[in-house]
Amino acid sequence: MAFSLWSFATKWYDLKPMAIMGDNYRCLHSPSRDFAPFLKPKSSFSSSILSLSVTRKLPRKTFQVNSVSVPTESVAGFDEMVSGTQRKYYMLGGKGGVGKTSCAASLAVKFANNGHPTLVVSTDPAHSLSDSFAQDLTGGRLVPVEGPISPLFALEINPEQAREEFRSASKSNGGTGVKDFMDGMGLGLIADQLGELKLGELLDTPPPGLDEAIAISKVIQFLESQEYNIFTRIIFDTAPTGHTLRLLSLPDFLDASIGKILKLRQKISSATSAIKSVFGQEENRPDSADKLEKLRERMIKVRELFRDTNSTEFVIVTIPTVMAINESSRLSASLRKESVPVKRLVVNQVLPASASDCKFCAMKRKDQTRALSMIESDPELSNLTMIQAPLVDVEIRGVPALQFLGDMIWK
Numbered sequence: 001m002a003f004s005l006w007s008f009a010t011k012w013y014d015l016k017p018m019a020i021m022g023d024n025y026r027c028l029h030s031p032s033r034d035f036a037p038f039l040k041p042k043s044s045f046s047s048s049i050l051s052l053s054v055t056r057k058l059p060r061k062t063f064q065v066n067s068v069s070v071p072t073e074s075v076a077g078f079d080e081m082v083s084g085t086q087r088k089y090y091m092l093g094g095k096g097g098v099g100k101t102s103c104a105a106s107l108a109v110k111f112a113n114n115g116h117p118t119l120v121v122s123t124d125p126a127h128s129l130s131d132s133f134a135q136d137l138t139g140g141r142l143v144p145v146e147g148p149i150s151p152l153f154a155l156e157i158n159p160e161q162a163r164e165e166f167r168s169a170s171k172s173n174g175g176t177g178v179k180d181f182m183d184g185m186g187l188g189l190i191a192d193q194l195g196e197l198k199l200g201e202l203l204d205t206p207p208p209g210l211d212e213a214i215a216i217s218k219v220i221q222f223l224e225s226q227e228y229n230i231f232t233r234i235i236f237d238t239a240p241t242g243h244t245l246r247l248l249s250l251p252d253f254l255d256a257s258i259g260k261i262l263k264l265r266q267k268i269s270s271a272t273s274a275i276k277s278v279f280g281q282e283e284n285r286p287d288s289a290d291k292l293e294k295l296r297e298r299m300i301k302v303r304e305l306f307r308d309t310n311s312t313e314f315v316i317v318t319i320p321t322v323m324a325i326n327e328s329s330r331l332s333a334s335l336r337k338e339s340v341p342v343k344r345l346v347v348n349q350v351l352p353a354s355a356s357d358c359k360f361c362a363m364k365r366k367d368q369t370r371a372l373s374m375i376e377s378d379p380e381l382s383n384l385t386m387i388q389a390p391l392v393d394v395e396i397r398g399v400p401a402l403q404f405l406g407d408m409i410w411k
C-alpha cells in the first residue's frame, strides 16, 4: 500500500475536500516514496505515515520528467557551484512560501556532503530553518546540524532577541549599553556615532531596517572573524523579497549616509576651528571621523561582496504561478539594478509527470505550463538557467529529506 494524501486524509481527517485532493494526488508519481525509507519516524503519528510509505521504491527515472522542457544542458550546474575551496556565498530569495528555506537547506546539505564545511544562515525574521532541519536552531548562535559528511552549521539570526537586547541596552548605563551591545554585533563604530550624536535615547524603539542592519553585521563577522574561517560555503536563506532588497541596498545607503555625515562634520569642524583659533583655544579633535571612515570601508566591503560574481550568487526561487513569476521578474530587475549576480532560477513545486491526469491535475498542469512559458518570454528571467523541482507529496523535513530534494534540484 503506497502512501498518498488520499490515505492520509481518509485516515486522519475524513474530510471531503482533502479526499478530492488525495484523489488528484494519487495520479502523480510520488517522488516522496523514494526518500521515505531514509526518514526517521519522529512520533507515532509520523511513523504511521511512514509505515505506509516505505512499501515501494520507484526507480528515479519515474519522476524525473517534468511537464515543461528544462534547459538540462544548463550553463552552470552543481559542478560549478561545488568546485574550488575559495569561499562562496549563495543567497536564496523570492516570494514568501515558495520554498526558499527548503531549497537553501537542501543546498547546504548537498555542499556539506560534497566536502564543504558549510554554514546556512537565515536572515528571515520568521525563521523556518529549524522546521526544515527538524532540529532546534534557535538562539541566534551557530548550531551543528547532524547528518551530513562535512561540518554543517546553521544560524538563525534572532532579530526579536536582538531588538530586546537593543531596547534594554539603550536604557542601561545612560546609553553606554548601546555601545556594548553593538560592539557585540560588530557595529561598535556605529554606536560611537550614536553616542556622540546623542541618539541613544531615540533608539528605545528600534529603527526600521534594524533586522537588515543585524544581518549586515553578521556578514561583516563572516568576513572578519576567525570563528567563521572554516566555512567554504555560506548560504543565506533570505526573507521575502522586500526585506531582502532592503538588506542588499543597506550598505549603499549607509555608505552614502556616512559620506554625507563626514562632509557635514568637515564643514562644522572647519567652522569650529576658525572660531576656536579666533578665541585662541586649543583644538581637540575626536577620532570619530576616522571611525566613520572605517565603517564606511566596511560597508563598501559588504557592498562589493554582494556584487562579486566570483564569490557571490543570488538564486531566485519561485513557483509556477503568475503571481510568483511576476514577483520574481521584479526581483530579478531590482537585483540587476543593484548589480547583484543572478544566474539561476529555481522553479519549485512543479507537478511531476503523470500518464493519467485527473481533472484537478490537468487544470493545475495547464496553469503551471502557462506560468512556465511566461518565464521563457520574460526579459528579466529568460536569460537565467531554469531549474525545475517537483512538488512532492510529503513535507520536506530533516536531513535525509533535504538530501533527497537537493539531489533533484542541484545537479
Ligand SMILES: Nc1ncnc2c1ncn2[C@@H]1O[C@H](COP(=O)(O)OP(=O)(O)OP(=O)(O)O)[C@@H](O)[C@H]1O
Pocket (backbone or CB within 6 Å): 095, 096, 097, 098, 099, 100, 101, 102, 103, 124, 126, 128, 240, 348, 349, 350, 389, 390, 391, 392, 393, 394, 395, 396, 397
Ligand atoms: N518541492 C516541494 N514539494 C512539496 N512541498 C514543498 C516543496 N518545497 C517546499 N515545500 C513545502 O512548502 C512549505 C514552504 O516551504 P519553505 O518554508 O521552504 O518556503 P519559504 O519560501 O522559505 O517560506 P517563507 O517565505 O514563509 O520563509 C513547507 O511546508 C515545505 O515543506
